[in-house]
Amino acid sequence: MRAAAGKTPVAADALADPDSVDFDEFVRTHVAALLRTAYLLTGGDGPAAEDAVQETLTRLYPRWAKVQRADNPVAYVRRSLLNTYLNSVRSAPAHELVMRVVEERGVTSDIAQAAVDRDQIRRLIRQLPERQRAALVLRYFDDLSDREVGRALGCRPGTARSLISRGLATVRAELSRSQVGDRDA
Amino acid sequence: MPEDLETRLRRELQAWAAEAPPPQAVSVRDDAAAPDMPVKRIRPTWLLPAIAACLVFLVAGATVGGIALVRHLAHTQPTAPSSVTSPPSPSGPPPSVSPTGPHNSATTPTSSPTRPSGAVGPAGGPVPAGFTVHDLTFVSDDAGWALGTAPCPNRPCTSLVRTTDGGRHWVGLRPPVVGLVGVDDCSSACVSNVRFATPVIGYLFGPQVFYLTTDGGTTWQRQAGGAAALEIGDGNVLRVPSGDGQACFPGCPVSVQVSTIGGTGWRTVLALSSAQVGSDTGVQLSRSSGHAYLQVYGHVSGGASQAHSALYASADGGLNWASRGEPCPQISSGEIDASALSSASDQSVTVLCTQRSGSASFVAVSTDGGRTFQPGKLLPNLETQVGSASSSTVFAIGSVGGRESLVRSVDRGLTWNVVAQSGPMTAAAAPRSGFLGFESPTTGRWVSVSGPRTVWTTRDGGATWVSYTFPT
Numbered sequence: 001m002r003a004a005a006g007k008t009p010v011a012a013d014a015l016a017d018p019d020s021v022d023f024d025e026f027v028r029t030h031v032a033a034l035l036r037t038a039y040l041l042t043g044g045d046g047p048a049a050e051d052a053v054q055e056t057l058t059r060l061y062p063r064w065a066k067v068q069r070a071d072n073p074v075a076y077v078r079r080s081l082l083n084t085y086l087n088s089v090r091s092a093p094a095h096e097l098v099m100r101v102v103e104e105r106g107v108t109s110d111i112a113q114a115a116v117d118r119d120q121i122r123r124l125i126r127q128l129p130e131r132q133r134a135a136l137v138l139r140y141f142d143d144l145s146d147r148e149v150g151r152a153l154g155c156r157p158g159t160a161r162s163l164i165s166r167g168l169a170t171v172r173a174e175l176s177r178s179q180v181g182d183r184d185a
Numbered sequence: 186m187p188e189d190l191e192t193r194l195r196r197e198l199q200a201w202a203a204e205a206p207p208p209q210a211v212s213v214r215d216d217a218a219a220p221d222m223p224v225k226r227i228r229p230t231w232l233l234p235a236i237a238a239c240l241v242f243l244v245a246g247a248t249v250g251g252i253a254l255v256r257h258l259a260h261t262q263p264t265a266p267s268s269v270t271s272p273p274s275p276s277g278p279p280p281s282v283s284p285t286g287p288h289n290s291a292t293t294p295t296s297s298p299t300r301p302s303g304a305v306g307p308a309g310g311p312v313p314a315g316f317t318v319h320d321l322t323f324v325s326d327d328a329g330w331a332l333g334t335a336p337c338p339n340r341p342c343t344s345l346v347r348t349t350d351g352g353r354h355w356v357g358l359r360p361p362v363v364g365l366v367g368v369d370d371c372s373s374a375c376v377s378n379v380r381f382a383t384p385v386i387g388y389l390f391g392p393q394v395f396y397l398t399t400d401g402g403t404t405w406q407r408q409a410g411g412a413a414a415l416e417i418g419d420g421n422v423l424r425v426p427s428g429d430g431q432a433c434f435p436g437c438p439v440s441v442q443v444s445t446i447g448g449t450g451w452r453t454v455l456a457l458s459s460a461q462v463g464s465d466t467g468v469q470l471s472r473s474s475g476h477a478y479l480q481v482y483g484h485v486s487g488g489a490s491q492a493h494s495a496l497y498a499s500a501d502g503g504l505n506w507a508s509r510g511e512p513c514p515q516i517s518s519g520e521i522d523a524s525a526l527s528s529a530s531d532q533s534v535t536v537l538c539t540q541r542s543g544s545a546s547f548v549a550v551s552t553d554g555g556r557t558f559q560p561g562k563l564l565p566n567l568e569t570q571v572g573s574a575s576s577s578t579v580f581a582i583g584s585v586g587g588r589e590s591l592v593r594s595v596d597r598g599l600t601w602n603v604v605a606q607s608g609p610m611t612a613a614a615a616p617r618s619g620f621l622g623f624e625s626p627t628t629g630r631w632v633s634v635s636g637p638r639t640v641w642t643t644r645d646g647g648a649t650w651v652s653y654t655f656p657t
Contacts, residue, residue: 031208039205040198046206046325047349047384119627119644121197140191141198172190 023064027057030074034081040137041085043126052088056081078142079152082134120178124171132167139164204325206383207446309356312346313337316357316655317637319365320378322387323624327351330387330402331640332360332379334368341369343376345389345402352630352642352653358402366391374411382417386447390415392427399447408449414470416477419502422446423454423477425468439468439481443503455479455497455506462495471528477503478534478555480512480526492541494523498534498555509555513538516547516560525571530626533576537567548598552576561598572621574629574646580621582633584610589635591621593647604643605650608635623647 031053038049060067060080070076125133131153138149150160313335323329331346345360364370366377374394381387389396389405390412396405415424422444439462441455462481469480477499483492493511513521513536524546525537534555539546546567549558564583572580578595585592591605619637623629631641631650639654 032205035208036202036205040202044201044204044325044327046328050206050384118197118200121193122201125198136194137198140194141202168190168194171194175190 022068023061026073026077030077031057034077037078037137037142038081038085040125040141041082041130041134043133044122048088052081052085055088056084059084075148075152078138079154082138082152083154086130086134120175121171124174128167128170132163132170135160135163136167136171206324309347309358312355312357312655313342313344315638315657316344316346318620318632318640318655319367319637321620321622321630321632321640322380323628323630324381324383326624326628326644328381328384329630330358330379330381331355332365332376332389333637334365341365341375343369345379346655347402351644352640355653355655360389360402361396361405361407363389363391363394363396378412378415380415380417382422382446388412388415388422390424397447397449413468416470416472417446418472418477419475420446421502422448423470423472423503424451425470425479426451438462439479441470441479441497441503441506454504457481457497469526471526471534472503473528473530474532475502476500476528476532476534476554478526478528479506480523480536482524483522492520492522496523496526496536496555500554512536512551512555512558513549514558514560517563519543524569527571527573527579527622529573529575529623531575533573535571535573535576535579537569537571537581539567539569546581548579548581548594550576550579550597559597561594562600564601567592570619570621572623572629572631574623574626578626578646580604580629580631580647582619582621589633591631591633591641591650604647605631605641605652607633607639610635 034053034056035049038052039046042048042052056077060077067073067076125136128136134153135149138144138152144152146157146161146164149164150157153160153163155163316331316333316335318331318333320332321329327348327350329348329352331348333344333346334342335344336342341362341364343360343363343365345358346355347358348355360376364373364375366375369375371392374391376389376391376394376396378391379387379389385399385401387398387402389398392413393411395408395411397408398405411427412424413427415422417423424442424444426440426442438459439457440453442451443454444451467482469482471478471480479497481495481497483494494513496509496512497506498509499506511523512534513523515521517540520541521538522541523536524539526534527536528534531552532554533550533552535548535550536558537546538549538560545563545565547561547563548567548571549560550573551558561579566584568582568584568589570582574580577597578593579598580591580593581598581601583590583592583601585603585606587609589607589610590603591607592601593604594601619634620630620632627644627646629643629647632639633641636654638657639652641650641652643650
């Protein structure tokens with residue numbers, strides 16, 4: 001792994017800098033997991049996920065020693081990733097109107113039906129508010145506790161629990177509505 | 186007992202996350218994995234915008250200061266504002282497509298401006314007016330590229346465009362200055378296809394040329410040789426290298442090579458001699474979910490000898506191959522030959538079978554790795570395109586009411602319905618053959634021969650299709 005360059009406070013002997021080496025090791029070990037989390041946070045937007053991870057690592061590199069001193073560096077980076085993503089969502093202009101998609105009804109194969117089911121739940125997750133989606137991803141993908149989800153999102157465990165609960169309720173209600181629609185059709 | 190929502194969420198999120206881009210796509214990249222890739226460096230995302238802001242500030246300051254200075258020096262003589270405040274000449278990105286000027290050395294990478302932060306791929310410019318599609322590639326439901334051409338003053342006019350929202354919007358990129366098969370004089374070099382493995386690693390290739398990009402199409406490095414086919418999957422790249430242009434009798438040898446994604450070293454994994462190949466007229470690669478297929482087509486206009494095709498199958502991502510012979514069941518009198526191939530993510534493979542003497546065709550589907558094929562109903566007017574979303578849901582192009590039509594079967598080719606129609610079916614539309622492909626059981630694309638400016642997209646397994654037409 002080549003050390004990151006650009007505007008960093010690393011001295012000329014950066015390659016010998018133990019912090020730099022640890023940064024490389026951290027990236028090598030955790031970048032795939034961070035990308036997966038970012039991919040879910042962005043609702044399956046690969047380029048946006050890559051941007052979020054890269055921006056996070058770029059911001060953290062100059063103060064990597066502080067990251068290393070954290071109790072849980074992975075949690076620290078994940079929280080930074082969440083902040084990066086949530087900030088980018090807040091600052092991004094709304095440019096796409098999400099429309100409700102009407103499902104095709106008819107005879108489909110099991111594989112096609114499974115794909116339709118998969119797309120349905122992904123769409124519902126995409127349509128959740130960002131913090132609710134982030135809470136669901138942290139709970140059900142990263143397997144974090146309420147306390148850890150709260151830390152990552154910068155809120156109290158009770159608030160994290162509420163975000164998860166509301167996200168689940170929304171998904172459940174939409175799925176039920178869809179099933180009722182199928183029966184009525 | 187139905188699965189509870191939390192369990193389902195865990196399962197769906199795990200499956201979804203598995204589709205995340207590979208770590209190589211992030212700028213922090215392991216050199217050992219791809220020694221030939223240029224390494225993009227991490228740069229604070231605010232750095233270039235900040236520099237740009239400073240420059241704007243300085244220019245504005247200089248302009249205001251200049252006005253004040255001129256007015257001060259001129260005293261009573263008014264200064265023409267335009268002489269001081271006229272904007273600098275445009276310095277925005279040059280047109281990213283419609284290459285002009287002489288063809289520079291093929292080994293010299295072309296380049297275009299990049300986005301300031303660690304974004305993936307170039308920002309892109311306008312799509313050239315009159316763009317027509319010749320080939321498509323998608324790395325996800327949203328991220329795709331189209332290779333084509335557009336009118337321009339100086340040929341070649343090969344163009345490349347990209348979408349990041351599933352085909353709703355496109356931007357132009359700058360490909361190498363090279364001709365396009367079927368459009369330009371290809372005595373020197375032409376590309377015919379584009380394939381991307383990730384948002385940053387992609388290939389442009391033709392019979393005599395082979396280009397690789399590792400920065401989303403900002404720069405292209407020419408590699409040795411050319412390729413007749415290339416497909417990506419299962420963590421590697423398979424290609425069929427083209428011959429050296431020399432005539433071979435009875436046919437030119439065919440081989441399959443494998444490389445790592447973005448790598449430049451190739452290893453031969455299947456080699457077929459001239460005698461094995463016969464007088465072939467083309468090859469096709471198709472792969473999905475661990476399975477890979479190579480079809481070598483026979484010369485159906487080549488005289489009295491049989492012109493059967495030959496299918497080769499791999500169940501380990503293209504590393505080991507087995508011969509399956511002619512895949513088409515010989516269900517009627519007279520020779521029946523395969524003329525198109527498509528594989529689906531459920532590991533099924535579908536071939537289009539055509540009577541050598543006659544115009545009737547049928548599709549045949551295999552769910553056992555190409556060992557046996559189940560034929561569909563024999564129909565007239567099916568053309569040389571076939572697609573498959575799954576073993577049961579297959580597609581073909583045909584003439585219905587004189588119009589080029591995409592037809593769909595959900596029972597392995599026994600019954601068909603028209604799901605999209607393009608323009609009149611005319612022989613004048615050759616030599617393009619259109620595009621039909623599925624990225625998943627639900628998402629697929631079609632570009633017709635008669636309407637090459639339109640990309641049709643389905644997201645429901647081919648039941649309904651929406652179109653995007655490039656502006657004239």
